[in-house]
Amino acid sequence: MDLSFNEEQSLLRDTFREFMGKECPREVVERAESGDLSVTSELWRKMASLGWLGLGLSGDEESTDEMVSICILCEEMGRVLLPVPYVPSVVLGGRAVFEGLAEPVRSRILQSLEAGECIIAPALMERNRFDGLRCRTCSASRTEGGYTIDGLKRFVEWADTADYLLVSALTAEGPSAFLVHAKSPGLVLNPLDAIGGERLFDVNLSEVSVDAECRLGGPNGGKGPLNSAIDRAKVALSAQMVGGASAVLEKAVAYARERVQFGKTIGSFQGIAFPLADCATEVTGARLLTYKAAWLTDRGSASAPRFAAMAKAYASDLYRKATDLSAHVHGGLGFMMECDIQLYYRKSKAAELAYGDGKYNRSLLFGPNGGSFASPGEDRANDLAKSGAKV
Amino acid sequence: MDFELDERQKELRREFEEFCLDEDNRRILAELADEGDYYNAHSWELFKKMAERGWISLNWPVEYGGRGYTPEEMTVFHETMAYHRMPIIALILSSLVGNVVAYFGSDALKAEILPRASAGELLFCLLYTEPDAGSDLAALTTRAEEDGDYYVVNGTKIYTSLGHLANYGLLAARTNPEAPKRQGISLFLLPLDSEGVTVSPIYTMGDGRVNEEVFTDVRVHRDYMIGEKDSGWFVLTMALGLERGSIAGVAAQGRAFLDGLIDLLRETGMTSDPVVCQSLAEMETVLEVSDLLNWNLTTLLGKGDVPITEAAMAKLYSSESMRRMGSEALNMLGFAGLLRRGSPGALLEGLSEYQYQMAPMISIGAGSTEIMQGIIARTGLGLAAKG
Ligand SMILES: Cc1cc2nc3c(=O)[nH]c(=O)nc-3n(C[C@H](O)[C@H](O)[C@H](O)COP(=O)(O)OP(=O)(O)OC[C@H]3O[C@@H](n4cnc5c(N)ncnc54)[C@H](O)[C@@H]3O)c2cc1C
Numbered sequence: 121m122d123l124s125f126n127e128e129q130s131l132l133r134d135t136f137r138e139f140m141g142k143e144c145p146r147e148v149v150e151r152a153e154s155g156d157l158s159v160t161s162e163l164w165r166k167m168a169s170l171g172w173l174g175l176g177l178s179g180d181e182e183s184t185d186e187m188v189s190i191c192i193l194c195e196e197m198g199r200v201l202l203p204v205p206y207v208p209s210v211v212l213g214g215r216a217v218f219e220g221l222a223e224p225v226r227s228r229i230l231q232s233l234e235a236g237e238c239i240i241a242p243a244l245m246e247r248n249r250f251d252g253l254r255c256r257t258c259s260a261s262r263t264e265g266g267y268t269i270d271g272l273k274r275f276v277e278w279a280d281t282a283d284y285l286l287v288s289a290l291t292a293e294g295p296s297a298f299l300v301h302a303k304s305p306g307l308v309l310n311p312l313d314a315i316g317g318e319r320l321f322d323v324n325l326s327e328v329s330v331d332a333e334c335r336l337g338g339p340n341g342g343k344g345p346l347n348s349a350i351d352r353a354k355v356a357l358s359a360q361m362v363g364g365a366s367a368v369l370e371k372a373v374a375y376a377r378e379r380v381q382f383g384k385t386i387g388s389f390q391g392i393a394f395p396l397a398d399c400a401t402e403v404t405g406a407r408l409l410t411y412k413a414a415w416l417t418d419r420g421s422a423s424a425p426r427f428a429a430m431a432k433a434y435a436s437d438l439y440r441k442a443t444d445l446s447a448h449v450h451g452g453l454g455f456m457m458e459c460d461i462q463l464y465y466r467k468s469k470a471a472e473l474a475y476g477d478g479k480y481n482r483s484l485l486f487g488p489n490g491g492s493f494a495s496p497g498e499d500r501a502n503d504l505a506k507s508g509a510k511v
Numbered sequence: 512m513d514f515e516l517d518e519r520q521k522e523l524r525r526e527f528e529e530f531c532l533d534e535d536n537r538r539i540l541a542e543l544a545d546e547g548d549y550y551n552a553h554s555w556e557l558f559k560k561m562a563e564r565g566w567i568s569l570n571w572p573v574e575y576g577g578r579g580y581t582p583e584e585m586t587v588f589h590e591t592m593a594y595h596r597m598p599i600i601a602l603i604l605s606s607l608v609g610n611v612v613a614y615f616g617s618d619a620l621k622a623e624i625l626p627r628a629s630a631g632e633l634l635f636c637l638l639y640t641e642p643d644a645g646s647d648l649a650a651l652t653t654r655a656e657e658d659g660d661y662y663v664v665n666g667t668k669i670y671t672s673l674g675h676l677a678n679y680g681l682l683a684a685r686t687n688p689e690a691p692k693r694q695g696i697s698l699f700l701l702p703l704d705s706e707g708v709t710v711s712p713i714y715t716m717g718d719g720r721v722n723e724e725v726f727t728d729v730r731v732h733r734d735y736m737i738g739e740k741d742s743g744w745f746v747l748t749m750a751l752g753l754e755r756g757s758i759a760g761v762a763a764q765g766r767a768f769l770d771g772l773i774d775l776l777r778e779t780g781m782t783s784d785p786v787v788c789q790s791l792a793e794m795e796t797v798l799e800v801s802d803l804l805n806w807n808l809t810t811l812l813g814k815g816d817v818p819i820t821e822a823a824m825a826k827l828y829s830s831e832s833m834r835r836m837g838s839e840a841l842n843m844l845g846f847a848g849l850l851r852r853g854s855p856g857a858l859l860e861g862l863s864e865y866q867y868q869m870a871p872m873i874s875i876g877a878g879s880t881e882i883m884q885g886i887i888a889r890t891g892l893g894l895a896a897k898g
Binding site: 121122123124125126129185188373376377385387388390392393394396397398400401402404405406408409411412415416430433434479482483484485486487 | 512513514515516517520583773782785787788789791792793795796799800801803804806807809810811813814821824827828881883884885887888889891892893894895
């Protein structure tokens with residue numbers, strides 16, 4: 121048991137942090153938000169050339185701590201709100217391809233992902249909120265050489281920038297997902313305008329045809345690889361939120377140490393100091409929980425999906441609390457566009473909702489039918505038997 | 512990063528677990544539980560068995576009969592004991608007082624205390640709190656006046672855990688009333704059978720008791736002083752840190768409680784209620800975080816750091832989560848949750864009401880929630896008054 125980063129991991133963190141500090145000042149975030157795609161392309165190109173876009177997709181059994189490394193990267197991205205589609209495209213899209221598609225398509229796509237030449241936009245939602253693999257309108261029917269997909273996918277981020285959409289759809293064998301060319305005939309994008317400047321689109325698919333080899337998990341599959349990719353995205357996004365929460369906490373603490381009222385720094389008032397102390401404790405907790413989820417994922421533990429849900433639930437709630445607290449500690453300034461906090465406050469909500477908010481993910485732990493996973497007792501017992509880990 | 516126990520720790524865990532699950536030991540535990548006062552539950556028989564295994568002195572220095580256990584190994588020990596509801600306060604106090612004596616005690620005191628303590632023949636208590644000195648411990652007024660080779664102690668201590676069973680108490684008393692308040696305090700290991708000591712009960716919720724000790728001209732030889740005269744605050748700060756570290760491990764009691772609760776709710780079909788499910792999921796998550804914060808502290812202790820902030824975080828978070836859980840569980844269980852052990856219809860052998868009744872203590876003892884928040888704010892975040 122050692123809950124701190126090893127030397128290599130600390131080094132990795134320093135490298136990522138240095139990159140973010142240099143490449144992503146506030147102005148870059150604002151330019152991206154105003155619709156300037158060139159900042160994203162530029163960042164994406166640099167990340168590709170550093171080899172960061174291939175993390176988790178190497179298939180190298182030896183590199184056991186890939187998900188942990190992804191989280192280290194995501195935490196640093198989250199601190200500066202780096203405007204790139206890393207989690208949806210690489211962590212979710214890339215992993216779905218990695219686990220779900222067969223050669224030669226698989227290698228071709230993974231190579232271009234790693235080279236930064238391709239972006240995948242997951243299109244999973246049909247209603248206002250994330251609902252796992254459930255498809256209500258979108259369906260895929262078998263044709264001669266493949267499938268045709270019809271339906272409406274909602275709130276697809278980066279859809280206009282993507283080369284492929286990863287579309288979940290109901291098939292004769294249950295829910296599955298398909299890698300669909302973004303330029304396919306019959307695919308229409310409707311841009312939406314959200315508070316965090318997210319590039320969100322509704323995507324209408326009408327008789328969009330895809331080749332048979334673009335179905336995840338082969339002719340009868342899809343669920344497994346998609347679920348596994350979503351779980352990874354939850355963990356990576358949790359790390360991103362932990363990074364964001366650390367950043368807003370640090371900004372609040374710095375302000376509380378400087379701002380003077382009633383002849384004292386406001387940080388000396390318990391009404392300010394104690395909520396910040398609670399927040400610091402929960403940020404530490406969320407970070408540890410996220411890395412534990414990542415560590416279990418890297419080891420293929422049976423409890424990894426439960427931990428992914430737990431981490432996402434906890435980090436989502438925490439990020440909301442932290443941005444809200446930080447705005448509050450800044451007083452009136454916290455409401456002003458000149459203050460950095462507004463960026464985090466506006467953008468945190470989409471992160472909270474992505475792949476399900478706290479309530480949704482908690483409902484996976486214990487649900488009306490016993491939850492989506494084995495009972496925690498069984499799970500722990502299994503893990504215990506397997507690894508001797510703590511109960 | 513590594514979230515798994517290593518081979519030796521796993522082996523130890525199995526050894527500790529085996530003891531806890533031993534039939535004869537379960538019988539002793541059940542008898543103790545029937546006596547009602549779980550908080551003060553103590554069995555010399557169990558204690559001696561643990562002593563035979565060297566468990567009273569696990570983390571004392573080796574030259575004093577300890578086994579030099581690492582912080583990681585101690586956490587495994589405390590967690591396993593707490594999970595299986597072994598009486599744990601006496602263990603925590605022995606590990607703490609043993610270390611304090613080994614590092615700061617006189618040779619005479621070491622010889623008197625350590626062999627008997629590690630043999631499981633002695634119990635200790637902490638004599639810190641006074642009617643007018645709680646969180647502000649440095650305001651204590653119990654006096655110890657020098658008189659030749661002796662000190663003469665006068666004053667009153669309250670809320671002492673195990674005070675009625677203990678042989679010795681780690682006493683904080685003022686030896687120099689002229690000095691600034693943190694610089695005039697000394698520590699003694701006071702034999703509680705000394706003349707002039709009266710111990711009386713203060714009853715608590717959860718059928719427990721703590722104690723009040725009144726000292727009237729109690730004479731204690733200077734060999735019983737711990738560390739230098741007037742330098743008690745330093746030792747005290749260290750001892751409080753040690754105590755907080757082990758308290759967080761006690762959160763494993765919460766884990767055991769939640770496991771029992773989940774099983775019970777499943778059996779009774781209550782887990783079809785989405786509101787119950789949300790609560791359970793929240794408790795599960797919060798306990799996991801609490802456990803991780805405790806291991807985070809343990810990791811840093813193991814590296815030889817002095818993690819003041821992380822200790823406060825672990826204590827703050829685990830006690831606040833246990834506090835919430837006690838009440839939440841009763842909302843799920845309804846009236847049946849209020850039934851005491853032994854009552855018809857009691858659930859979880861009465862643990863549900865116990866968890867609820869103990870909640871107000873958890874966020875106060877060993878440094879209250881607000882004191883922890885203050886430590887994190889000042890030490891961790893640098894939010895001291897300025898300007
Ligand atoms: C079951 C139990 C067992 C105990 N066992 C022992 C023992 O074995 N030995 C021993 O010496 N003591 C023991 N104690 C005493 C315990 O350490 C004290 O109760 C504790 O330190 C708080 O002191 P107090 O009760 O005087 O409360 P106070 O210090 O008066 O606190 C009252 C309230 O004010 C808050 N407060 C105090 N100062 C501040 C501040 N600066 N900022 C914000 N809020 C503040 C506190 O958090 C609390 O909520 C025990 C207590 C309990 C309940």
